[in-house]
Amino acid sequence: MRKDLVFGMAGSGGDGIVSAGDSLLQAAAAEGYHGVMTKSFGSQIRGGESSCRVRISTTPILNPGGNLDVAVALNWEDFLKFGAELPVSGNTVVIYEAATGIPEDQIPLVGVTPLQVIAVPIAAMAKETAGTERAKNTVVLGLIAGWFGIGAVAVMKGIRKKLAKKGEELVDANQRAFDAGRAFAMEHPLKTSMNVAVSDTKGAVKLITDGNDMCAAAAIFAGCQFFGGYPITPSTEIMQFFTDHVWKYGGAVLQAEDEIAGIGAAVGASFAGKKSMTATSGPGMSLKSEMMGLASIAELPLVIVDVQRGGPSTGLPTKTEQSDLFAAAFSAHGDVIRPVLAPTSVADIFRITIEAFNIAEYYQTPVIVLSDQEIASRKETLDPIDTSQFKIINRVQPVGADLQDYKRFKQTENHISPISHPGMLGGTYLASGIEHVESGAPTNSGSVHQRMNDKRTKKFEPLKDRKDLFEVTGNPHAPIGIVAWGSVAGVCREALDMALAEGLNVKLLVPYLLYPVAEGVYNDFFASVQKGLIIDQTHLAQTFKLLRMHIDLPKGVKPLARSGANPFLPSDIVAALHSLLSELQRSHEGNLQPQE
Amino acid sequence: MSTTGTLEYTPKDYKSDLKPIWCPGCGDFSVVQGIYRALAAIGRPPHEIAFVSGIGCSSRIPGYTTAYGFNSVHGRALPIAQGIKLANPDLLVLAAGGDGDGFSIGGGHIAHLIRRNMDITYIVMDNQIYGLTKGQLSPTSQKGRVTCTSRFGSLENPVNPLLYVLAYGAGFVAQASPTDLAGMAAVIEEAIRYPGFAFVNIQSPCVTYGEEGQQIKGLKAISESLAGLGHNPADRLAAMDLAQHYGEKMHLGVFYRNPEPPPTYGDLVKERQALLSKDALPKERILDLFIKK
Numbered sequence: 001m002r003k004d005l006v007f008g009m010a011g012s013g014g015d016g017i018v019s020a021g022d023s024l025l026q027a028a029a030a031e032g033y034h035g036v037m038t039k040s041f042g043s044q045i046r047g048g049e050s051s052c053r054v055r056i057s058t059t060p061i062l063n064p065g066g067n068l069d070v071a072v073a074l075n076w077e078d079f080l081k082f083g084a085e086l087p088v089s090g091n092t093v094v095i096y097e098a099a100t101g102i103p104e105d106q107i108p109l110v111g112v113t114p115l116q117v118i119a120v121p122i123a124a125m126a127k128e129t130a131g132t133e134r135a136k137n138t139v140v141l142g143l144i145a146g147w148f149g150i151g152a153v154a155v156m157k158g159i160r161k162k163l164a165k166k167g168e169e170l171v172d173a174n175q176r177a178f179d180a181g182r183a184f185a186m187e188h189p190l191k192t193s194m195n196v197a198v199s200d201t202k203g204a205v206k207l208i209t210d211g212n213d214m215c216a217a218a219a220i221f222a223g224c225q226f227f228g229g230y231p232i233t234p235s236t237e238i239m240q241f242f243t244d245h246v247w248k249y250g251g252a253v254l255q256a257e258d259e260i261a262g263i264g265a266a267v268g269a270s271f272a273g274k275k276s277m278t279a280t281s282g283p284g285m286s287l288k289s290e291m292m293g294l295a296s297i298a299e300l301p302l303v304i305v306d307v308q309r310g311g312p313s314t315g316l317p318t319k320t321e322q323s324d325l326f327a328a329a330f331s332a333h334g335d336v337i338r339p340v341l342a343p344t345s346v347a348d349i350f351r352i353t354i355e356a357f358n359i360a361e362y363y364q365t366p367v368i369v370l371s372d373q374e375i376a377s378r379k380e381t382l383d384p385i386d387t388s389q390f391k392i393i394n395r396v397q398p399v400g401a402d403l404q405d406y407k408r409f410k411q412t413e414n415h416i417s418p419i420s421h422p423g424m425l426g427g428t429y430l431a432s433g434i435e436h437v438e439s440g441a442p443t444n445s446g447s448v449h450q451r452m453n454d455k456r457t458k459k460f461e462p463l464k465d466r467k468d469l470f471e472v473t474g475n476p477h478a479p480i481g482i483v484a485w486g487s488v489a490g491v492c493r494e495a496l497d498m499a500l501a502e503g504l505n506v507k508l509l510v511p512y513l514l515y516p517v518a519e520g521v522y523n524d525f526f527a528s529v530q531k532g533l534i535i536d537q538t539h540l541a542q543t544f545k546l547l548r549m550h551i552d553l554p555k556g557v558k559p560l561a562r563s564g565a566n567p568f569l570p571s572d573i574v575a576a577l578h579s580l581l582s583e584l585q586r587s588h589e590g591n592l593q594p595q596e
Numbered sequence: 597m598s599t600t601g602t603l604e605y606t607p608k609d610y611k612s613d614l615k616p617i618w619c620p621g622c623g624d625f626s627v628v629q630g631i632y633r634a635l636a637a638i639g640r641p642p643h644e645i646a647f648v649s650g651i652g653c654s655s656r657i658p659g660y661t662t663a664y665g666f667n668s669v670h671g672r673a674l675p676i677a678q679g680i681k682l683a684n685p686d687l688l689v690l691a692a693g694g695d696g697d698g699f700s701i702g703g704g705h706i707a708h709l710i711r712r713n714m715d716i717t718y719i720v721m722d723n724q725i726y727g728l729t730k731g732q733l734s735p736t737s738q739k740g741r742v743t744c745t746s747r748f749g750s751l752e753n754p755v756n757p758l759l760y761v762l763a764y765g766a767g768f769v770a771q772a773s774p775t776d777l778a779g780m781a782a783v784i785e786e787a788i789r790y791p792g793f794a795f796v797n798i799q800s801p802c803v804t805y806g807e808e809g810q811q812i813k814g815l816k817a818i819s820e821s822l823a824g825l826g827h828n829p830a831d832r833l834a835a836m837d838l839a840q841h842y843g844e845k846m847h848l849g850v851f852y853r854n855p856e857p858p859p860t861y862g863d864l865v866k867e868r869q870a871l872l873s874k875d876a877l878p879k880e881r882i883l884d885l886f887i888k889k
Contacts, residue, residue, distance in 0.1 A: 207886035248876035252682040257708040261675035268679025422646040422664040430665040
């Protein structure tokens with residue numbers, strides 16, 4: 001019995017591949033499994049190629065997995081477009097549409113001999129049982145239930161619920177298609193059984209959601225009452241969630257005329273005293289950067305979510321990348337520090353979004369949540385989260401004596417000044433993008449500018465001591481260390497587990513706080529490190545460069561960077577760790593030579 | 597705008613201690629006086645007013661009042677004002693700025709504020725020039741105008757701010773000028789009292805870079821009172837007809853006031869909030885939305 005299976009399926013837009021993935025994930029959750037599902041599309045509006053990966057496990061899942069255990073191709077042309085996103089290995093069972101006419105020993109996968117290749121007349125079975133080829137995805141689900149033991153009951157239960165309104169006839173047609181798939185699998189058993197063990201949490205309550213919905217829910221939980229934004233892939237679902245829910249909490253949402261107006265309205269709402277938010281992706285970040293500078297100098301709390309995609313410009317709008325790191329840290333003009341946080345999964349985007357609001361409110365600053373397409377659109381099954389563990393911070397407001405001769409930008413010990421808002425008697429002031437004295441009145445004075453720059457940057461010092469915004473795993477004294485963030489962190493966590501199991505002496509640092517760079521945390525981490533990798537999905541090795549700006553990295557620490565849409569697999573990282581180990585051994589041997 | 601002031605306010609209650617940076621004789625001095633008077637007539641306490649501007653000479657104006665001010669970035673007063681109004685609909689929200697701020701860099705925002713009909717009053721101090729950056733062509737400069745960025749004369753037609761907002765369906769549109777301070781204060785007051793988006797274009801001469809014909813004397817020569825002409829401000833087509841003479845004549849007063857103001861965006865938001873609030877899960881249980889049974 002296996003504890004873990006990775007499915008990858010591809011077809012053309014109308015094949016219902018993603019909806020099959022959804023059904024599989026939901027069925028798996030109903031059967032108590034942990035699951036992660038990622039979707040990937042071409043950028044066509046309709047049609048074009050679409051794919052999904054579904055990983056199912058009896059234990060919690062850290063990432064969408066490496067090579068596929070099961071590949072399903074409804075046609076080869078579309079399957080091959082996903083390249084490294086759907087990697088087939090010698091351990092993969094490949095199932096494909098027989099109507100493609102390609103013999104089992106001639107499938108177009110170069111340089112790999114899969115474990116088993118099975119051509120299935122999927123379309124013909126759909127047509128025969130359901131009267132339409134549109135039931136192909138249900139046949140596939142039946143095959144999966146038959147061969148891998150997942151969803152035999154739960155899949156149809158889900159489909160029945162989903163289609164209930166469309167009539168009994170359609171439900172029955174799907175049932176027949178499902179049964180046909182399952183029967184085919186039973187009649188053609190796999191050479192090597194790949195059934196997944198029964199989950200011991202069968203029957204427990206599970207949540208299923210994606211990173212964007214989770215981010216928006218966290219914002220509302222944190223008290224966010226205003227969202228201003230503009231549609232942009234892959235962040236739009238955050239705004240959609242607000243339009244569905246924020247009204248219920250007395251809040252409002254504005255789909256603005258452009259990215260600038262979206263963040264502008266959010267800045268205004270924050271000035272008016274409400275927690276507010278905007279979300280976007282790379283091109284929108286560029287448009288919003290002037291407003292981010294304004295929020296920094298006016299010291300207004302604001303959360304900006306950047307769901308990264310491949311860039312620059314339109315780039316790869318439907319694929320993930322981490323290349324907005326520099327933009328997040330540096331895109332405002334002037335001398336400014338803007339905290340940047342990065343979630344690593346759907347589960348922790350809840351916590352990180354709440355942190356973003358807490359930091360924004362406490363420090364009176366814009367905060368960027370650097371999400372990415374993979375986290376945003378991947379679905380995870382989650383155990384229920386106890387929300388009472390999260391503390392909510394609200395901006396410090398002037399009271400009593402503060403309101404006698406109120407000074408909005410008053411110098412204080414911690415550089416944070418109580419902030420009023422319109423409607424508060426005694427708190428009136430001028431907020432401005434122009435440099436200002438403590439009262440808010442405009443100034444040209446160089447000395448005031450110096451003092452205010454000090455105030456606006458020194459206030460962040462305590463943030464760098466937030467050890468809880470960093471995660472170190474593995475052997476704390478290991479000579480080999482790797483650093484990864486965002487969706488890549490999940491891949492590295494799994495790789496670390498694999499490497500530790502092989503006996504490698506390694507460790508991993510996952511920063512949730514990317515900026516300001518917490519020098520102390522990194523220096524502690526690298527103290528024992530002789531060889532290491534700074535891993536990210538960028539072309540320029542942005543994380544490595546950002547760290548090197550702030551820290552004297554050990555000489556043996558190098559970047560491992562790769563452009564978007566070429567995901568890292570856990571096995572890639574393990575292989576990289578092995579080569580670090582042999583380098584380390586070689587250099588130790590070198591050290592044994594007599595030295596001057 | 598609800599106008600239930602209980603205390604008596606005088607214009608000087610709205611005047612701050614900041615000394616304006618404007619050139620002596622600048623039309624904006626009159627505009628700020630007009631705003632003080634209008635606010636005193638309405639009687640909302642300063643701390644219940646949010647006054648937002650962009651960048652430019654005239655955008656300094658919020659700082660010269662005792663309201664909550666926001667002197668923001670170039671062209672973006674209106675988005676910020678809308679966020680403020682949505683966050684706290686009970687505030688009196690004013691936005692102001694120059695013709696460049698409103699009709700050039702920020703020109704894309706006006707149409708959208710108008711179609712949303714938020715209860716915000718927008719005052720444009722129109723001087724047909726970029727003053728703060730020392731005399732460049734502006735979106736309302738006349739064709740042929742010679743400036744430091746149009747040495748051989750402008751090749752562009754000016755924007756007509758009045759027709760622009762009328763065409764998008766603004767519910768209240770008026771024009772004023774320092775040539776008639778009492779009239780200006782009255783028009784601003786009426787704009788603020790109008791329940792919905794209200795626009796006031798103020799011909800505010802630039803004494804440093806403005807042309808001779810655009811100074812007080814020149815403006816007086818082309819000014820004409822709309823009331824004097826017997827214009828009916830409920831007649832939108834007549835208003836558009838008159839507005840075509842922007843640049844040749846200076847009509848003062850109310851071009852258009854919707855006689856049956858529709859609900860504002862804020863009204864509709866309140867309605868929606870009230871309708872949906874009963875569906876709210878307690879915030880601490882918001883993740884229940886994701887439970888799959």
